Amino acid sequence: MTDLVEKDAERAPIVLTQRTVWVIFGALMASMFLSSLDQSIVGTAMPTIVGELDGVEHQGWVITAYILAIAVVMPLYGKVGDVVGRRWPFIAAIALFTLGSAGAGFAGSFGELVAWRGVQGLGGGGLMILSQAIIADIVPARDRGKYMGPMGALFGISAVIGPLLGGWFTEGPGWRWAFWVNIPIGIAAIVVAWVALRLPSRSNPKPFDYLGGILVVLATSGIVLLTSWESIVGAAVGYDWTDGRLLGVAAATVVAVIAFVVVETRVPDPLIPLRLFRNSTFTIATVIGFVLGMGMFSALAFLPTFLQMSTGAGVTESGFLLLPMMVGVMLTAIGSGFAITRTGRYKMFPVVGLAVTAIGMIWLTRITGEMSMVLFGAMIFVMGAGMGLVMQTIVLAVQNSVDPSEIGVATSSNNFFREIGAAVGTALFATIFTSRLTENLTSAFPSGIGDGGGGEAGLTPSIVAALPDELRTQVVDAYTNALAPSFWYLIPLILVGFVVALFLKEVKLSTEAGMVARGEAVAAH
Known part of the structure; x- marks a missing residue:
């Protein structure tokens, strides 16, 4: 009897009390x-x-590099967490993120900044995936809504606080502090994770899918390079399909995707098990995440630029003007989370959320440089409210539909395709917006802007503010006419997500936490 108790203690060393969970x-x-x-x-x-x-023509890469890096490591973190446990990968992710933040702050050129943003993303991908997987480990799906709701709200809060901090640093001590501020926070997070995250480690007799990992990095990079081609070579060159470089990237991407699919069907423990796609809940939630990622990140990335250049808002003020979006996300993410916990039903939230997001996106096509900021706030509040209903709900649906031993890989796969959507969407949107903007500014100022003949590559909000009224009006018109029509390219994607969400099956929410189901913990009563 004593031996049995000892074996049980070894198998379930963690008691999930409410205090431990919090x-x-x-x-x-x-x-x-x-x-x-x-x-x-x-x-x-x-x-x-x-x-x-001097990187206006390639500005999309500042965001795309971060999102691309997040995307390529998501499946790796999800799989490694399932195989060896999530504690050490989580601590490593924080360390990588902190290192990348330091490097970005000290960057001396646009290329260096993009590279260090990539390092940040290598850590950021682990923070996002492992956080969601750990919650699934310690909280039953039936109660998870009240935890994942605040997580979704946090995403909305950071989406607005980020621009606020970015604006404050830019107008105050300098934009480099937007990166340096992460260093003390990252160090503190490592200490907290070291003390608080007492999670079990595991061993796996099956070999890790290294080839799959290499191929997913190559395929993802190729997809983003193709969608960002104009940003790389310049809008003047564009998609010249006689260019051997473009054809080479396209061919290599197709080969990498095909090879990845073949490898994942043959290795004993695949990085992304393709059998997951036979699960209709997983497939539908993944499609929803993909289209939401394309629309959401693209819209968020360039709205502050529009506010600064087109409406005359200051750097910090443009961040404050995004507060209505944060309020919308917070209200619906937290509200839907508690409603799911109370009712056990979740399908209606992504359906309604995508419809509301589409309405908000359509409304944004009406932005102008002279519009009321109250009206603008109403537009982004609607879009935020829609996103808050969707983001964490589809993750919960995925986690609830798979075996507890695959929570990490299912969570990472779903987020991976959302981030692919974000990378592709941001790159495409940046290409459309930047090419329109460059064309508008070039036609308006064929000899350059201002007395010195400077081009749009060095155009900053302060320079625009100092221009004579007539010239400033032309710059405002150039930005407005470049951004507003670009939103129309995103709306069909959101509507596709809405239609797909109608077919989402509602699976009964589990009442057992992931670690309890795997025998790694016991629930306190």
């Missing part, structure tokens, strides 16, 4: 905040950053 949840929230903050903190600072570093 301590771990607090650590996860702090780490998720770091990752999500840096998807938006450069938004308000970007016009100044790219103006100083």
Whole structure:
């Protein structure tokens, strides 16, 4: 009898009391905040950053590099967490993120900044995936809504606080502090994670899918390079399909995707098990995440630039003007989370959320340089309210539909395709917006802007504000006429997500936490 008790103790060393859950949840929230903050903190600072570093034509890469890096490591973190446990990968992710933040702050050129943003993303991907997977480990799906709701709200909060901080740093001590501020926070997060995240380690007799990992990195990079081609070679060159470089990237991407699919069907323990796609809940939720990622991140990335250049808002003021979006996300994310916990029903939230997001996106096509900021606030409040209903709900649906041993890989796969959507969407949107903007500015100022004949590559909000009224009006018109019509390219994607959401099956929510189901913990009663 004593031997049996000892074996049980070894198998389930963690007792999931409510206090333990809240301590771990607090650590996860702090780490998720770091990752999500840096998807938006450069938004308000970007016009100044790219103006100083002469990178206006390639400004989309500041965001795309971060999102691309997040995307390529998501499946790796999800799988590694399932195989060896989530504690050490989580601590490593915080360390990588902190290192990347330091490097970005000290960047001396636009290329260096993009590279260090990539390093940030390598850590940020782990923070996002492992946080969601750990919550699934310690909280039953039936109660998870009240935890994932605040996580979704946190994402919305960081989406607005990021631009606020970015603006404040840009107008105050300098834009580099938008990155340096992460260093003490990252160090503190490592300490908290070390103390609070007492999670079990595991061993796996099956070989790790290294080839799948290499191929997913190559395929993802190729997809983003193709969608960002104009940003790379310049809008004047564009998609010249006689260019051997473009054809080579396209061919290599197709080969990498096909090879990845073949490898994943043959290895004993695949990085992304393709059998997951036979699960209709997983497939539908993944499609929803993909289209939402394309629309959401694209819209958020360039709104601060529009506010600064087209409406005359200051750097910090443009961040404050995004507060209505935060309010919308917070209200619906937290509200839907508690409603799911109370009722056990979740299908209606992504359906309604995508419809509301589409309405908000359509409304944004009406933005003008002279519009009321109250009207603008109403537009982005509607879009935020729609997104808050969707983001965490589809993750909950995915986690609830798979075996507890695959929570990490299912969560990472779903988020991976959302981030692919974000990378592709941001790159495409940046290409459309930047090419329109360059064309508008070039036609308006064929000899350059201002007495010195400077071009749009060095155009910053302060320079625009100092222009004579007539010239400033032409710049405002150039930005407005470039951005507003670009939103029409995103609306069909959101509507596709809405139609797909109608077919989402509602699976009964589990009442057992992931670690309890795997025998790694016991629930306190």
